[in-house]
Amino acid sequence: MRNMVSFAAIAGVLGIFAPAVAGEAPRCAVKIAPQFIKVADEGAAAPKAPAVGETEGAGVLTAPADLDKISILKHIAGSGANILDLGSAHGLRSISARRGEQFMVLQIAPDGEAAISGPQLDLSISKLLSVAGSQVTELGEAHGLRGIFLRNGQEFQVLYATPDGQATMAGVMWDATGKNLTREQVAGIEGVAPTAVIGKDAGAASAEGASHSALETVQETSFGTLGDDGAARLWLFVDPLCSYSVRVLQDLKPFVEQHRVQLAIIPVSVLDYEDQGQSTPAALALLSKASGEMATAWEHQDFRSLGTTEAAARLRTNMGAAQSIGLRGTPTMIWRKSDGSEGRADGLPSDWKDLIASIAEGSHAAAER
Template identity: 60%
Template sequence: MKAATLGIAEKGVFGDPAPSSVYDSAQNAKAGAESPLSPIADVDKSPVLGHIAESGATFHELGVSHGLRGVLARHGEQFMVLQVTPDGEAAVAGVQTDLSVLKLRLIAGGQVTDLGSSHGLQGLFVRNGSQFQVLYATPDGERTIPGVMWDAKGVNVTRTQVASIAGAVPTVVVGKDVDGGATPGGVKKAAIDVVAETAFGTLGSASAPRLWVFIDPLCSYSVKAMQALQAFVSKGQVQVAVIPVSLLDYEDQGRSTPAALAMLSKPADLMALAWMRGDLNGPAASESAPKLNANMAAAEAIGLRGTPTLIWRKANGSEGRLDGLPEDWNAVISSMGGENHADFAR
């Protein structure tokens, strides 16, 4: 996602490419025949599609199945299958499965938690050992959709629904050494001061201006941010300080937290490289959990809305911040000026 907890709020529902959905119309197609997809002409009549369209995405019809309109959204080489809710105000990023609500309850029994109805779709939280998944039922209850719901304002509805379930969304445990960004006098710290106290890994020259980046290791837009920054790092224009947090456990079946712990188990100068190479195997170090707690507390202190989130000191001494991917990386880097990060951040 462009911002892990934002998705379409930051002009993108596009994460890792989703598999093609299986719809009744596709099942009735002749073997080996490819039916051209029709572009959607009434985007303006669906608030959620209109919001996504602001990113430059295009849409094609996938047909109506079990009371839901299937839509293929494309942006460049990326695509995502969406199930638009009956009111047009939200969409679930996912594909319909053959599992009905009744079968799901028979299989999972007491491991299913009802999340209530939102935008006409019943939400179901299913726990399987240490893993979990959110599914949405089609209006007729005959199909379920593993996925995340976003509304037309960019709100992650799923995250809100699972927030009260223990372990679904990582919680912050604030200890004596982490004050949530407030000074003894009650004055809130600046974000640039908060990030300096996090556990982070660096990539690039220590003499270059530092760009702090909150990332979820399994957020595809965090990965894209790092890929974009490598060119600036190689030229000595910036040093990137990567701050691992775990925001997507409710979405990736609890895999973000172990990945963040694995990153924080690495030495600071190897943390970013290990993440970029996918080298996040092995047991977490005992000190990694307190470090993740501290990073989550820092995220809460600055009002983190999603990943990636960028924090930097501008050339004029003011603070720069951007939630999500910038439209112009050059503008961000040039605004940092030439000052060494140590002049301000330490």
């Protein structure tokens, strides 16, 4: 399965918020709320944004007067975001939510209990149905908004119609508790891989899995390798779209090139709530690759491979392993130490040389795939 059809020019997430707890190693956390879009990549200069409440040539925007009365607005404001009212169109009100350099445009559902991430599109529901025809599946109504599932070959997109039917929105619906309602709406559609989650809702780990060590658990995952087979192995859980996961690959490449370590890259999907559901298709694309091709595809952000049934099964295995070891975010590293004990690092370590030096030489055997 490839990424969703791009009916709107919505920027993908290129970074994440800093760790929620001071002193933690930088990582992409399993749960961060609410969901925002990154304006600029990590390390890149962000465009100068207007001061809060200011717009170019559009006067001054203000916070909604009924902020404390609308459930979804209270939820977003409770995260520390600044909310500005963008006005109403086609029976829906629009707001912007900003925290630091991250922002989203949201459409508020008529009942005030949910929101759609993304702007309104100048495409009526009647025109959409005329163009798409049999490729459309009705999702029913949720919080006063009609949902449409649109398939285009191996790609898909969920759209919601405005109350008057004269515009549509391509995006994800979230309720006032931060729950992804779109995921539930499409879960029963054939060929749509469910978003993998970690935590109490992901199902309890089996008794057998719970009894495994972290090293025993990772050896049963689906992974790609980078580096010499004879080098010490470092197991690496990554979300393909996590900026810290990408950073760890860059930091470790010199050690790989020096034949000091071999990476065993385990793709998982933990940032769908943050990146508009794009982590799962990216992980599926990597897991569709051969073991020796996975790291290169990830390094070049090549997620063009169609997710297969086998890739979906591999992702479920990896997510089960992540839950089994109590994954809190990505990157997470597991290795065998020289003294025989297990090493683990959650997030970017402060000293790579010490970590690499602690890995036992010849610490792995080729796992059967």
